[in-house]
Amino acid sequence: MFYDLGVRDFLDRAESVYPDRIAVVDEPDQPAAPWGEVTYRELARRAGAQAANLDALGVPVGGRVAIVSHNSARLLTSFFGVSGWGRVLVPVNFRLAAAEVRYIVEHSGAEVVMIDPELKPLLDTVTAKHVYVLGEHDEQIFGGDGEPRPWAGDESATATLNYTSGTTARPKGVQLTHRNLWLNAAVFGLHTTLNDNDVLLHTLPMFHANGWGMPYAVTGLGGRHIVLRKVDGTEILRRIEEHGVTIMCAAPAVVTAALDGAAKWEGEVPGRDRVRIVVAGAPPPTRTIERVRAELGWEFIQIYGLTETSPLLTVNRFRSEWADLDPHEQAKRLGRAGTPALGVRVSIDTDGEVLVQSNMNLDGYWENPEETARVQEGNWFHTGDGGSFTDGYLTIADRKKDVIITGGENVSSIEVEDALSSHPAVREVAVIGIPDQKWGELVTALVVTDGSPVTAEELITHCRDYLAGYKCPKRVEFLDELPRTATGKIQKFKLRKPFWDGQDRQVN
Template sequence: MDVPLLVTDFLDRARKYYGGEEAVVATTGERYTYDELGDRADRLSAVLQERGIEKGDRVAVLDPNTHYQLEAAYGIMQLGAIHTPLNYRLTPDDYEYMLNDAGVDAVVADYEYAEQIEAIRDEVPTETFIATDADAVEGDWDDFDELIAEADPDYDRPEMSEDEVVTINYTSGTTGDPKGVMRTHRTESLHAQLVTIHHEISDDDVYLWTLPMFHVNGWGHIYAITGIGAKHVCTRGVDAETNLEQIREEDVSFLCCAPTVLTLFEEYLEDNEVPTTGDAPMRVTAAGAAPPESIIETVEKEFGWHFRQLYGATETGPLIGTSATRRLIDEDSEERFALKKRQGIAPLGTEVEVVDDDGEEVPWDDETIGEILVRGNQVMEGYWEKPEETEEAFDDKREGWFHTGDLAVVNEDGLMAIQDRKKDIIVSGGENISSIELEDTLFAHPDVGDVAIIPAPSEKWGETPKAFVVPANGDPENPPVTEDDLTAYTRERLAGYKVVHHVEFVDELPKTATGKIQKYELREREWEDEESMVGQG
């Protein structure tokens, strides 16, 4: 039987079977059942349809992790319109680029961030502007709650195909202009099903939103948590005290986050003795750069949470690999912390291979480095109106495979471990050095709060590793450790050619909203007086 896979099915199912069950704990204090969440989404669909939004039109959402984001996403997609969530930590210039690039017809914005859109509204094609609290926003904005209160919930849902684009997610933009990743009903639906399976999501789960919903639709959790009938606990951002209180009071059982969130929790708990769980057992999935083993050990032994690592990219939904494999990782072994930080194995229905420059799979010897390639149903349709970039992403070493640009090794059980990004590898005297290995080594030093390694120019070696270190005391003028101390620390633990001789103490590292370190900013500053970079990092 051929039945189209549609993202609207997730809320439809929740309303049918869990209509009277609590769906959302809002940041404003309200609690909504799935019937109520669905009704609010229907009314927004009617509002947008009345304003001329049709199937295929783009509607942007600029909102932290509130109930409005969930309502807007489904209200948009029920019309067959294209949900375009925006990173709420960008600048007006960024929004001007994205709104023009996608040709956005309407914007739904949180009151705290609407001014960023107001600043460029005359420079974009958008005609409809809706704010979650219009009275708090300068300019001509309609109020979200007033609109849906006055609206009839009836709207015309068009016929939709699983191959039609339903969402555009903009990449982090760590280099150059961000690209709009097109995702169809089919890619979103299958990815959400994979997330549900591999994260073991069930209808009695309570999910805490620390991961941005705008980031590839919250890794698919706006669908997975909804469709399975679980509960969303919304937030306006990461705050260790507030989030830990939510975990206890709402009996949260699951959250996904960047590793930096776990570090914030760890730092808060060093000074505050509070419970880390409610009545429900807790599990957490982290992604981005893998956290140090010490953090994973703290999460499992001191927080009492079950940890797993996720690996992915906006272009792939994002799930590419996961360390959620209980048969390949002995939960009673101390080795589990090192294994759990690996990017793991491919999910169901997904082909992942680490290949050499000729496109041949590297041996599973945990030594041979290759690039990670992906092929699967959850991989993007392509980049919005960028056919050349799309072709480049899929047809380099192997035609039809998405090329991640990540370099990895594979152990005897098939668990991947990323060594570096292609652009972040350091080429020193002809030797390849992994910046991730050096970062992990330095991060284990008790006086290092955060660290980023980049290639720095060297007359002798071409490139040499340089560390930008946020000291544990937060004071780069008076750090508790010296450059010589850290050089000696790496010399004791690494091969001689990998030793870090150059250290710069800083108060913070440049990061994206999802916690990725923007190394290009550090590289550009370090190499501004050079003609080129040896490794082209």
Template sequence: MKREMLTTDFLERAVDLYDDVTGVVAHDGTEYTYAEVEDRVDRLAHALADLGVGRGDRVALLAPNTHYFIETLYATNRLGAVFVPMNYRLTPDELSYIVDDCEADVVVADYDYAGNVEPIREEVSAEHFVGYEADRIDGDWQDYETLLDEQPSTEPDYPELSEDEDASINYTSGTTGDPKGVVRTHRTEHWHALVLNQHMEIRDDDNYLWTLPMFHCNGWGHTYAITGTGGTHVCQRTFDPEGTLRRVREHDVSFMCGAPTVLNNLIQFYEDADGDVGMTGDRDVRIATAGSAPATATIETIEDEFDWRIIHIYGLTETAPIITTSNSPRRLAERGRELKVTQGSEVLCTDVRVVDEDGEDVPRDGGTIGEIVVRGNQVMDRYLGKPEETRRAFNDRIEGYFHTGDLATVDEDGMVAIQDRRKDIIISGGENISSIEVEDALYDHEDVSKAAVIPVPSEKWGETPKAVVVERPGASLTEDEVIDFVKDRLAGYKAPTSVDFVDDLPETATGKVQKYELRAKYWEDEERMVGEG
């Protein structure tokens, strides 16, 4: 028989089997059993329905890692509405674009970030604005907890859903202009959570610490996988090393995720304390990391001194994200720790290939470079409102595969290793930054003649944006002026952290900047060149 694969299945299983188990620990330590989580989800669903939210409507959320992020996701999906998590580091203009692009009906925002929504309220499509702890927000916001308190503790009349209906829209960082809305159906989210469960080794006694932002691909799918398996979500609003290690000890955390910058910050805290800090509770800890691989020294410190186990994965917003992992005990036994600096091999029921310009598989020699393409049930349905970009993404070099834009090699064991980024994305502290977007901002300055933005090594962030600028004749720019200029136009994390002024940029005969030449001198002393400083 066929049964629809729905995101709502995960909460339903948790309540059926683990209703008396602590499902969520809020940032302030308040504990909610899965039965209590479901009660709050039902009451929020009543409240959203009263605001006019129904099947196919969009609910946008701007919040850190909180219990009400999880509640809003499930309440929205149970109503048949579409969940749109937004990056809380974006500027008002960037948030305005997303709210209008997805045609959100309701915006829910945390008190720490609602200030970036208030200036755009009159210009966006949303009609209702709900604030968590609204009394701490300037402006007229409906209070989240008050809305819940006013609703009955009964299950709403939820619609019968199809697995092919839209469940969420996750926005990319905008590689060639405006961000793209990645539309994910109930089926793609459900399937990805099952794959995640397998390769992250998730169990019902896991205590999962939220150091990874929940807005990233719905927390890489852990909002579903941890819930459905019956584990416990331990919420931490934003990452800080001291708070992280305290929660690891207090809540006996067994699993978490974090970009390489998270690992580096934990190591720095550990070293500043001369190792005099508890790193675990009673159980072993594993930590999944993605994006640019950690440096070998980072892996050694985490695994040898912290006694944690690193799982490295790879993927994109469009792929849920996980499509490869180096978490292979068999290969690790054969090849050792060096395997963990590769992006790994394809995950269960996923077809990952590295192909040349003609769409043919490159040799499995660990040296020939091609583009990573993928086909799997966890891959996105489409880009919102962008049919031509969707068509191109699935048919560029080879028909029917999503084209990642990442250039890589593949070895005899099927292990993929990224060599370059086709679209010049910079991954800094786990955040994707479009070099093109930053360059466009630089070109708005009247004294900038030419500009290129490239990644350079950073001990703190893995890699960070550097602007290489050619000034107009007679100009006298300073590094601080250039950086501040970009910060006035884009989210702060996208701004260059350093600027070099040069007489000219290396270009091809057709005028294209040869960024690989610029990158080379900054990465020549590093183990790997791309985002792995």
């Protein structure tokens, strides 16, 4: 016998086994009226109502529904209310500029767009057949008691369409199937030893690779979701103390924020010997890992993955064989990308690129068969990262694709270069990432002008008209010329060299 895997399985189990348990505690400080505490019975009812309302709008199975939102109970519900009955959820990065959001909505063909009230200016530029503001239009989105039309389920159907920056100027839509997401959630939960007593603090934006799958995994096991709208180190510690948080997922910048908050915290830091923090985006410095374990008393778990892989590829968690090592050596070993997760195969090609096979790899890029074929050549997913695989552990040493990871977010160098090149004073530009203690990598522009007077501040301000703030250069340097090959290609490795000298790897 065969039954299709589907993301609604996780909510169905929670509703069946834990109907009266608190599923989610919504963010109390937000522009929309918070939902407060919601049980799994009520979460399932609202998800079903959302599906029924999409039925009434005539959104077909396979239709795209976009949501541009900070972390919220409404967004959490939409992972099930949209995808659970066969539509495709398009979770959009709320930090993007209006032009970027408009492109994603238009490229995905979204019929419905739901927008956070803080982002209402998007209504001036983003259009779709149906546009709603979360909180203001809750009755139309989550209201009513209508029964949604049954959907038989299809594990090979696209469940979410996640847009990610890469080697092109435009973001690519990553098609993740129900099978991809189901297996990622199950394997992630297994490796992080999730159970029904876990309390997840959403320090990771839920739009980011679907919160790495934790919205599904925690729900399926009956855990509790604590919504955090905006990252603040002290507030993270306060929520851990108030709600008994046991697990978080975060980019390195969030780890730094928590350490900064702990330095000002009065009394014992909450969560000692209880919290485990799962970190990805870029490996933090060994010293930061040491501080998490010593100053916070939290377990440090590192993973590696991409939006295209749902995202889990490798896991690095403390193992008993390291017990006799000193804390510095333990932290150093935890700084590697990790061992292949269950069901993942890793290989390094002759050029040093990391290749992976797994059932969590993307189905394809939306309306981009050429790029899909390129990254899936030879039945391996080509990550674009350079690394080594020794004694069962993957170490990422270089980023072969032209992407900067800053604060856990991907930034396409080409996209930033396009924005800068539109300034009349810019003749040539190369954008690189340089090491930064807080953000991992700092977006840095190396500019050759046409001789016109222009300042770094002017160029950064110019970029803000085209790009999200985190993509804009934080540093601009002016050069007389850019190094090029005989064929005219800019030699970025020469531009990076003075910034990365002394580093043992070319990612941070």
